[in-house]
Amino acid sequence: MSQSNTIEGLYLDHHRWLTGWLRHKLGCPQGAADLAQDTFMRLLTARETPDIAQPRAFLTTVAKRVLFNHYRRQDLERAYLLALAEQPQALAPSEEERAIILQTLMELDQLLDGLPSPVKRAFLLAQVDGLSYADIAAQLGISIATVKRHLNKAAMRCYFAL
Structure with missing residues (x-):
């Protein structure tokens, strides 16, 4: 070389x-x-x-x-x-908590990078906003079964990243 x-x-x-x-x-x-x-x-x-x-x-x-x-x-x-x-x-x-939260958000964003937008959105609605499957389905205009598929896909991404 x-x-x-x-x-x-x-x-x-x-x-x-x-x-x-x-x-x-x-x-x-x-x-x-x-x-x-x-x-x-x-x-x-x-x-x-x-x-x-x-x-x-x-x-x-x-x-x-x-x-x-x-x-x-x-x-x-x-x-x-x-x-x-x-x-x-x-x-x-506090400023320290803000820095930790922002760093966590950036790591989460990087972790979810490459997933389709609806999958990321469903994951964030569940994990950050604490919405139920039914609430996520209503907000995104999709079925509960699709919400489950999206959340499984995001969870698998997180699992294999570890």
Whole structure:
């Protein structure tokens, strides 16, 4: 494997370029630097380093996934903060509890990634909102049997992720 195909070689040869590419996408130098590091961390933690014929195209593909996850985290955090703002002040969690809840939500989102939207929605209605099968079926406009299938599919995803 040539030096340019190692993670170290990719980093040395393309880190500055990738950071610039991400800065252009984000408009934030600090965020771009963080996401460039996240991109290379993803490569370091990958099971295998593929043989890379076009390093910049490869890094762009990986960085797009990291960027997508970044935007998803932002959306999730924004939704969580909006939900918190609707709660009475007396019920508001502490800063530590907020951080734990947000981290748990992000892990749950990542865990459920790839499942169809109705399956995720049914799972969240059951687990987060505590709705019954009948209530989920009514809210989603599906049968109770379909709710059960959706929840089984989500539970299997969770089980095998552990």
